[in-house]
Amino acid sequence: MTTLTYQIRASYAFVERNINLIKRYWSWELVWLVYSIADSLAVSFIGLGVGKLGGGNPSTADTNYLVIYLLIGTLVWRFLSTIFYWITNLIGIERWEGTIEYTLMAPVRRITHMAGQTFFAISYSLFFTGMVLLATALVFKIDLSKANLLGGTLMLLAGSFSFVGIGVMASVLPLLFPERGEQMTHVFIALLLLVSGIYYPVDVLPPVLQKLAVLSPATYVLEGTRRTLLEGLPTWDLWQYIWPVLLMGAVLIPSGLWVFSMAERYAKKTGKLHRNG
Amino acid sequence: MTTAIIVNEVYKKFGKSELPFWRRIFGHTNGNGSNGNGHNGHNGNGAKAAEKSKVVVAVDKVSFTVGTGEIFGVLGPNGGGKSTLIRLISTLLLPDQGSISVFGYDVVRQSMAVQQIINRVSVEASFFKKLSPMENLLYGARLYGQDGAETRKKVVDILTRLGLEKRAIYNPMEEMSRGMQQKVAIARALLTKPHLLLLDEPTTGLDPRSKREVQAVVREMREKSGTTILLTTHDMVEADQLCDRIAIMNSGKVIALDTPAELKKLIPPKDGQETTLEDVFIELTGKKLVNEEEETV
Numbered sequence: 001m002t003t004l005t006y007q008i009r010a011s012y013a014f015v016e017r018n019i020n021l022i023k024r025y026w027s028w029e030l031v032w033l034v035y036s037i038a039d040s041l042a043v044s045f046i047g048l049g050v051g052k053l054g055g056g057n058p059s060t061a062d063t064n065y066l067v068i069y070l071l072i073g074t075l076v077w078r079f080l081s082t083i084f085y086w087i088t089n090l091i092g093i094e095r096w097e098g099t100i101e102y103t104l105m106a107p108v109r110r111i112t113h114m115a116g117q118t119f120f121a122i123s124y125s126l127f128f129t130g131m132v133l134l135a136t137a138l139v140f141k142i143d144l145s146k147a148n149l150l151g152g153t154l155m156l157l158a159g160s161f162s163f164v165g166i167g168v169m170a171s172v173l174p175l176l177f178p179e180r181g182e183q184m185t186h187v188f189i190a191l192l193l194l195v196s197g198i199y200y201p202v203d204v205l206p207p208v209l210q211k212l213a214v215l216s217p218a219t220y221v222l223e224g225t226r227r228t229l230l231e232g233l234p235t236w237d238l239w240q241y242i243w244p245v246l247l248m249g250a251v252l253i254p255s256g257l258w259v260f261s262m263a264e265r266y267a268k269k270t271g272k273l274h275r276n277g
Numbered sequence: 278m279t280t281a282i283i284v285n286e287v288y289k290k291f292g293k294s295e296l297p298f299w300r301r302i303f304g305h306t307n308g309n310g311s312n313g314n315g316h317n318g319h320n321g322n323g324a325k326a327a328e329k330s331k332v333v334v335a336v337d338k339v340s341f342t343v344g345t346g347e348i349f350g351v352l353g354p355n356g357g358g359k360s361t362l363i364r365l366i367s368t369l370l371l372p373d374q375g376s377i378s379v380f381g382y383d384v385v386r387q388s389m390a391v392q393q394i395i396n397r398v399s400v401e402a403s404f405f406k407k408l409s410p411m412e413n414l415l416y417g418a419r420l421y422g423q424d425g426a427e428t429r430k431k432v433v434d435i436l437t438r439l440g441l442e443k444r445a446i447y448n449p450m451e452e453m454s455r456g457m458q459q460k461v462a463i464a465r466a467l468l469t470k471p472h473l474l475l476l477d478e479p480t481t482g483l484d485p486r487s488k489r490e491v492q493a494v495v496r497e498m499r500e501k502s503g504t505t506i507l508l509t510t511h512d513m514v515e516a517d518q519l520c521d522r523i524a525i526m527n528s529g530k531v532i533a534l535d536t537p538a539e540l541k542k543l544i545p546p547k548d549g550q551e552t553t554l555e556d557v558f559i560e561l562t563g564k565k566l567v568n569e570e571e572e573t574v
C-alpha cells in the first residue's frame with residue numbers, strides 16, 4: 001500500500017467515526033438543531049420589530065430586506081461556527097472520551113487527521129445549515145428570485161477553509177489545558193462574532209474594531225454571501241471576497257498545523273496527554 | 278535472536294520546569310534533568326527546593342534489551358514507572374535523556390515507522406463510550422490503514438474468541454462491564470497485527486477464566502506470529518508463567534532483571550517453602566521503601 005492510499009484510508013477513519021457518533025448522539029443533534037432554528041428565527045424577527053420600535057413607518061420592502069439580511073447572518077454564522085467547533089473538537093472530544101492516546105499513537109499524519117475531520121466538518125455543517133434554512137423558510141417568505149445560489153455556496157465553501165485554520169489553532173487549547181481548554185475555545189468564536197458584522201454592517205463599529213474586522217475571514221464571507229443572495233452579484237464579481245478568504249486559509253491552515261505540532265510535542269514532553277483533570 | 282527493543286539510559290521526569298511554557302513549546306528544551314537523584318530531590322533550599330520537590334523522576338536511567346519474539350515482563354510497585362516506560366516506547370512521551378529503538382527505528386526521530394509496527398493496551402479501556410465495540414474497533418483499525426469489510430469479519434472472530442457475546446459487539450461500550458471492555462481493548466491491539474505489543478496490566482480486573490483466555494491469546498500471538506510482547510502486571514503468578522524474562526522496577530530504576538527462575542534464586546527459601554516471585558517482589562522492592570523512610574525521618 002502506498003503512503004498516499006494509506007493516509008487517505010486513515011483519514012476516512014475520522015469521517016466514519018463522526019458519522020457513528022452523530023448516529024449515537026442523534027437526540028443531542030436534534031436539540032441543537034431546534035436551538036439553532038429558534039436562534040435564527042429570533043434574530044430575524046428583530047428585522048420585523050425594528051419598524052415598530054423605531055416608531056416610523058418603513059416600507060415593507062425595507063423590513064423584508066432587514067429580515068433576510070439578519071437571516072443570512074445567522075445562517076452563515078451557523079455554518080462557520082459549526083465547522084469551527086467540529087475542528088476544535090478534534091482533541092476535546094477524545095480527551096473527554098479518553099481515547100486521545102490511541103489516536104495520537106496511530107501512524108497517521110496530522111494533516112491526514114485534519115483532512116478527514118475537515119471533510120466531515122464542512123459536509124456536516126452544510127447539511128445542518130441547510131436544515132436550518134429549510135425550517136426558517138417555512139416561517140419567512142424568502143424571495144430568492146434575484147439570488148445567485150451557486151455564488152453563495154461557493155463563497156461559503158471558500159470561507160470554510162480559513163475557519164478550519166482557526167479551528168486547528170484553537171484545538172490545541174484542550175491539548176495544553178486538560179481541565180479548561182475546551183471552554184477557552186469559545187473566546188475565538190465570541191471575538192469573531194463581535195467584529196465580523198454578523199448582525200450589522202461593520203461600519204457601525206468603532207474604528208478599532210473595524211480594523212479588526214478586516215482581519216476576520218467571516219467579514220468577507222458575510223458580505224459576499226449577502227451580495228450574492230440579496231443583490232444577485234454574479235459569481236465572477238465575487239472574486240473580490242473570495243481571494244482574501246482563500247489567502248487567509250492558505251496562511252491559517254499551515255500555521256494551524258505548525259502550532260498543533262508544537263503543542264503535541266509539548267504535551268508529549270510534559271505528560272499532558274494522559275492527564276484527564 | 279535479533280533485538281526488538283533497545284532501551285538505552287532512558288530518563289524521564291515530570292513536574293514543574295523553570296522555563297515558561299512558551300519557551301518549552303518552542304523547542305528550547307530544558308536542561309535535561311541534571312538533578313537525577315530519584316524521587317523528590319531534597320537538595321537545595323528556599324523557593325528552589327519547593328520548586329524541585331514537585332519533580333518526579335518516573336524513569337531513571339533505564340537500560341535493557343528485549344529479543345524478537347520474547348515475552349518480557351515489567352513488575353514493580355505502584356508509581357514505579359512501568360506505564361511511563363511503556364508510553365515512552367509507544368511514542369506518547371518524549372524521553373528527557375537516552376534513546377529507545379524498536380526494530381531499529383528510533384522512537385523520537387522515526388516515530389511514524391515505530392507507530393506502524395506497535396500497538397498498546399492500557400489499564401483504562403479508553404473507548405468512545407456511546408459507540409459499540411464494532412464501531413470503536415473499525416475506527417481503530419482504519420487508523421492503521423486497514424480495510425473496513427475485512428475488519429468487520431476479524432472483529433467478530435477475535436471478540437467471540439475472547440468470549441464476548443455476539444450481541445454485545447453492536448451495543449454501546451458503556452453497557453459493558455470493565456472486563457468485557459478490557460477484552461475489546463485487547464482486540465483493538467490484535468487487529469493491527471503489531472510486531473511489538475505493549476500490554477499495560479492487560480488482565481487487571483478480569484475474572485480467572487478471562488485472565489487465562491487473555492494469557493492464551495498472548496502466547497498464541499508469540500507462537501503463531503512471532504510477536505514480541507512487553508507486559509506489566511501485578512499478578513505474580515501470571516508473570517511467572519508467561520514471561521521469559523522479568524525486569525523489576527522501583528522508583529524509576531530497574532533493580533533486577535532475569536528469568537523468573539533466576540530471580541527466585543536471589544531469595545533463599547523460608548520455612549522450607551519454595552521461593553515465589555511474590556517473595557522476590559516484596560523483598561526487592563521492600564528494602565527500598567525502608568531506606569526511603571529512613572531518609573525522610
Ligand SMILES: Nc1ncnc2c1ncn2[C@@H]1O[C@H](COP(=O)(O)OP(=O)(O)OP(=O)(O)O)[C@@H](O)[C@H]1O
Nearest residue numbers: 271272291333335354355356357358359360361362
Ligand atoms: N503525566 C504525568 N504527569 C505527572 N506525573 C506523572 C505522569 N505520569 C506519571 N507520573 C508520575 O510518574 C511516576 C510513575 O508513574 P507510572 O504511571 O509510570 O507508574 P506505574 O509503575 O505504572 O504504576 P502503577 O502500578 O500504579 O500503574 C508516578 O510518581 C506518577 O505520579
Ligand SMILES: [Mg+2]
Nearest residue numbers: 359360361477
Ligand atoms: Mg501503570
